[in-house]
Amino acid sequence: MNDEFYMNLAIDEAWKYQFLTYPNPAVGCLILSKNGEILSCEAHQKAGMPHAELNAVISALQRLNPNLKAVFKTAKNANELYALALQNHANLLSGARAYVSLEPCSHHGKTPPCANLLKELGFAKVIIATKDVSEHAKGGEQVLNVAGISTQIGVCKDRADELLEPFWAWSNGNFSFFKIALTQNGVASGGIISNHASRTHTHAIRSLVSLLVIGGNTVRTDRPTLDTRLINGGKNPDVLIYSNETKFDTSIPLFSIKDRKVTISNSLEAAFERHFVMFEGGGNALSNLDKRVKWLLIYRSNEFKDAKNISLNLKIKIMHRAEFDDNELLWCKIIN
């Protein structure tokens, strides 16, 4: 087992929360004891919640001293958790190694800086997949080096950069992706394809996006709701119906969702001015996809269906897979 093995575990953990950390980046952190034992592997899960490094530190400390569970449970937020880690670490992680998919932050954001946490707990070495180039957060490596902690940069850099693509894109203006559900033999139509767990995941993403774009034909045929009812307290996204025809049957459920703005337009320009945009639709929409839509999310069921597939020419790169019970989610980059 080498550095790549451990970093890949950290990156895999981060992928579980891809998109769900918006507007933050997805980040993972694995901690190896002085003796080389894996103590924890955690990720940043949601904006406002602890960073990956803090989650991994808490999990590792609890493993080494189960009595700390009760202590950490008293924390009401990430700041308090951070303070409790500093007060209670008892040098348990002295000499440990951290594998982080992104350079630890050096700034006081919603939480104090992770570079400082690793420094105070006496980590011996921090292995970093890729540098943080953002103005406010960069510089973590320097903080560590000044404290005498050795660092190594670039382990699994390509995978880490892929993981961060949405973050850099939405930070710089726009990240857009297309979501589709398919059977094993490429059928997208004729009733619900994906299972409850997949649809719950879709609803969690919908509740974070700035805008949902859907084609007029899909709206007429599927009469969708496009809400987030499967998750608690989800925000229902605004919808842009991409259509030349402006008249729609307003009894289609999506028009009756509270606090939602629905726009009908034959232009997508307004969509690409929003930070995080989800496109939904069928094979026709995917065939005619705007080049600015970079990623494709495929929820694939575990069934073949006796029906016609979506038919188009498209090349993808599968970056990561997740399982939702008997469905799989393929995180894909569109190549052409």
Added chain:
Amino acid sequence: MNDEFYMNLAIDEAWKYQFLTYPNPAVGCLILSKNGEILSCEAHQKAGMPHAELNAVISALQRLNPNLKAVFKTAKNANELYALALQNHANLLSGARAYVSLEPCSHHGKTPPCANLLKELGFAKVIIATKDVSEHAKGGEQVLNVAGISTQIGVCKDRADELLEPFWAWSNGNFSFFKIALTQNGVASGGIISNHASRTHTHAIRSLVSLLVIGGNTVRTDRPTLDTRLINGGKNPDVLIYSNETKFDTSIPLFSIKDRKVTISNSLEAAFERHFVMFEGGGNALSNLDKRVKWLLIYRSNEFKDAKNISLNLKIKIMHRAEFDDNELLWCKIIN
């Protein structure tokens, strides 16, 4: 990280050699040092080559003492490697833990028993996913227990039993599976779908099977060769063409392969009398599959193609995925 985590790594490693160990079972072994560091994770790769436990022991010893690489390199076969491990271990693995997907063997087969190896090297504990119930190999746990080594049975048992399904089936008479290559949108026809690495894997499997079954229509349409030219020294399997019509154009390449017996029959009974049988064909063959064919191997390309899919109703369980460059291989069980 818990026992399941380590056992899953051992099982994942074993899956890399699924079918390729024929007639032996696919088995994986992970070794954790006394301090909890992962030292190695290896599998049985091919009949006649070292068992998973021996491979993992050699790999762990070399990691702890790199000078042993030159020593182990002198071994001409698995027996010599086993003897060298016993002579040179220097108690480096004393107190270590082994995670094995199948109970270590207790018999002298082509190699001496693995249970004895773990005993002699002073392992503290052996975690076993599932028991070996074969008459000649069972009893490894008892050997360990008598020597004072603690054992634990049943960690990830379901996954280990799935991994072993082909082994138990071909040992008891017959294991049959169907292989197909599909695009992302379920297209199986119109030229080569899968990449070179996928086809090389298919050829490696073909060279081990007892018989290859293919439908008459596929033979007429695709005019296949069904050989193993992509691997060195591959054996070309005998072919059963499943067809009511006995006349075929014998210029179809499959008829000209040396040392191959081709049978044309409208019955599959002879196939199910062979130990390890591969079915190939298109959507029509898959739609009409005999119930005795239990597994489906899907090689999936990274492209959508503007063409018609294979259309049928079928439910599968994906047990494992492998990557072959930009293709994926899905190891599936047919549910109905």
